[in-house]
């Protein structure tokens with residue numbers, strides 16, 4: 373899409389190279405009390421490793437889903453990927469630019485334009501005092517995409533139509549819309565800067581089930597029309613199944629399995645993935661006894677040594693308690709589990 377007043381950028385040719393490349397990503401949160409308190413109370417530092425050496429890549433036009441229970445590090449990865457939270461280690465390359473690398477203001481601006489995020493709660497991400505039109509127009513002005521007010525208003529109308537709303541809805545305030553419509557507004561705003569990559573963090577979790585499907589279909593439709601690349605975060609595997617090209621399964625900050633979506637759902641490899649799938653309430657799975665996920669997620673400040681999953685694992689071996697499993701190729705998947713280790 374070309375926009376008035378914008379210097380046309382050379383589009384990267386899609387050579388099958390990933391648009392997004394995450395390598396060795398790590399984030400540690402320091403939960404320690406201030407130094408003086410620690411000295412008086414003779415306490416050590418308290419560190420929480422929320423993301424622990426995560427690698428994945430997303431090809432242009434694909435949807436990479438990150439799944440995992442609450443606290444597994446999904447949102448922390450999302451925030452690092454969009455530039456909201458600095459990593460403790462590792463890198464995130466988006467369209468050839470290192471999100472956290474040193475760069476000129478111009479490169480930074482161009483990169484920011486290409487990356488957008490959609491959050492779980494559309495109401496919290498929309499300014500209640502602004503009319504919807506102004507909310508959507510804001511990124512257009514901020515990135516200096518269209519300077520003429522009439523052209524800008526026309527573009528806002530176009531974006532509203534694109535997400536299935538009426539162009540006249542721009543006159544209304546966010547509270548005049550339903551949850552699903554508000555998420556559409558948030559999507560229109562995200563699209564306003566003409567991004568290539570959108571991080572969707574639980575975009576439908578706050579919506580009624582019937583509305584969830586409509587918003588998911590809209591996201592898929594927009595992906596096809598605009599060639600968007602998504603990082604899609606959800607704890608709901610039934611939702612992921614409908615949208616994902618590839619899936620990464622997180623457990624306490626580590627990717628335990630990573631595979632093409634079809635393979636992951638047809639033949640999960642990691643015992644944790646199997647457990648998650650057995651708990652999915654999906655129409656396809658009707659008639660099957662649905663299992664709940666056994667055991668509690670351990671405290672992330674003191675995660676179990678070796679494989680973090682070993683205390684809950686039904687097929688655990690002796691080495692699992694002490695040795696961290698390395699990522700191993702299993703068909704088209706990558707699995708971190710000693711079951712696949714040829715030399716345990």
Ligand SMILES: Nc1ncnc2c1ncn2[C@@H]1O[C@H](COP(=O)(O)OP(=O)(O)OP(=O)(O)O)[C@@H](O)[C@H]1O
Pocket residue numbers: 401403420421422440441442443444445446447448449607672
């Ligand atoms: N700003 C922060 N300060 C300290 N700890 C944090 C912070 N943000 C996240 N954490 C911790 O990091 C871990 C991962 O959190 P994160 O929000 O990424 O999980 P999540 O997978 O998105 O969970 P949910 O499904 O509940 O949204 C959790 O143990 C959380 O308590």
Ligand SMILES: [Mg+2]
Pocket residue numbers: 446447448
């Ligand atoms: Mg989260």
